[in-house]
Amino acid sequence: MLYRKVTKTGDELSILGFGCMRLAQKNDRIDEERAARQIRYAIDHGVNYLDTAWPYHGGEGEPFVGRVLAGGYRERVKLATKLPAWLVHSPADMDRFLDAQLKKLATSQIDYYLLHSLNGTAWDQLAALGVAEFLDRAQADGRIANAGFSFHGLREDFKGIVDAYPWQFCQIQYNYLDEENQAGTEGLKFAAAKCLGVIVMEPLRGGALAASPQPPAVAALWQEAGNRWTPAEWALRWVWNHPEVTVVLSGMNDEAQVEENLEIAADARPGSLTEEEVSLIARVSKKYCEIMKVGCTGCGYCLPCPADVNIPECFALLNAFHTFGQKQQAGLLYVVRMGGVVTGHPGYASQCTQCGDCVQKCPQNLDVPSLLEQVVSEFEGAGLKEREARVRSFFAK
Numbered sequence: 001m002l003y004r005k006v007t008k009t010g011d012e013l014s015i016l017g018f019g020c021m022r023l024a025q026k027n028d029r030i031d032e033e034r035a036a037r038q039i040r041y042a043i044d045h046g047v048n049y050l051d052t053a054w055p056y057h058g059g060e061g062e063p064f065v066g067r068v069l070a071g072g073y074r075e076r077v078k079l080a081t082k083l084p085a086w087l088v089h090s091p092a093d094m095d096r097f098l099d100a101q102l103k104k105l106a107t108s109q110i111d112y113y114l115l116h117s118l119n120g121t122a123w124d125q126l127a128a129l130g131v132a133e134f135l136d137r138a139q140a141d142g143r144i145a146n147a148g149f150s151f152h153g154l155r156e157d158f159k160g161i162v163d164a165y166p167w168q169f170c171q172i173q174y175n176y177l178d179e180e181n182q183a184g185t186e187g188l189k190f191a192a193a194k195c196l197g198v199i200v201m202e203p204l205r206g207g208a209l210a211a212s213p214q215p216p217a218v219a220a221l222w223q224e225a226g227n228r229w230t231p232a233e234w235a236l237r238w239v240w241n242h243p244e245v246t247v248v249l250s251g252m253n254d255e256a257q258v259e260e261n262l263e264i265a266a267d268a269r270p271g272s273l274t275e276e277e278v279s280l281i282a283r284v285s286k287k288y289c290e291i292m293k294v295g296c297t298g299c300g301y302c303l304p305c306p307a308d309v310n311i312p313e314c315f316a317l318l319n320a321f322h323t324f325g326q327k328q329q330a331g332l333l334y335v336v337r338m339g340g341v342v343t344g345h346p347g348y349a350s351q352c353t354q355c356g357d358c359v360q361k362c363p364q365n366l367d368v369p370s371l372l373e374q375v376v377s378e379f380e381g382a383g384l385k386e387r388e389a390r391v392r393s394f395f396a397k
């Protein structure tokens, strides 16, 4: 296992972190025996960063992680969990959640504590409620060691949040398709230049970049390199090739996947990809863009939409649905991201009033309103109410 240092804390973190959002399951519940075996195996082989959160596995994720770490494992890892920002309505809520999380995780201190899933609006709301004072207080009294935030929003908002508090770290979505999306490469470099540790989530874009079979045009490109690595390995090595990245989270739930990731993390050094390899990955990324349903780059220039439609996320999910065949996942994520449970205000495609503002602003010249109609027909038809109920119950716990 390779380790990278968080400049501000001096911690040497394993470049592979264990993400506990999609643990092994049996009968719709965590398969405790199997998931515990996988997590302890990873720790025994050098993983020292574990990431969980309040809503994972319907609220059962944190207590499970607490049980897994009993018996000597807790001392061997840095433990990360997150404040459910969307459930915070008063300063007292912040302390209430943190105290409950310490109990659930059976620990006296959270090593890396994040504000969960920020964008510009969520940050403004938390800031108005005094979250900076809360984080100062929790660090001073030892309930948390380090403060950070996870992010799914626009790049400019990301930079603003980085500059708004003396964070030790942040967590961003980053992979070879998201160089220009959300925080993107610019955000990664910005945060690293300010000495924040950068934890990367979604290195495989929710598994899409490792999907089997790969789209034929993409598979043909990998073949040029003699299929030396699996698509997942190419994607992970691309992220680790960036010296600004500290830890890459992988939501592991399969023994072979744990083994493969551990092997890659043993020699994925920054700058270790050759120019030819980097250029091949760039060609794969370009190919994905060509075959995607919508040529949206996620730049966000079309925002804000007066009707509050989350345009780039709508198109990202339409692409996931068509290009990667992630039908069920995209339908559920559509409600998670657009339903307003997390952000406090819905951003459904059906809210579009066809005003045309976004069309003039889009550098890709996309006919946004008519593409949004496709989003509505894919995601807002049958089963929407049922998906909304599932998501509400997941995040309300």
Ligand code: SF4
Pocket: 304, 305, 306, 307, 308, 309, 311, 351, 352, 353, 354, 355, 356, 357, 358, 359, 368, 369, 372
């Ligand atoms: S056309 Fe629709 S999506 Fe575009 S800005 Fe107007 S309301 Fe928003």
Ligand code: SF4
Pocket: 295, 296, 297, 298, 299, 300, 301, 302, 303, 311, 312, 315, 361, 362, 363, 364, 365, 366, 368
């Ligand atoms: S619709 Fe156009 S402006 Fe909006 S995020 Fe996509 S590419 Fe950028």
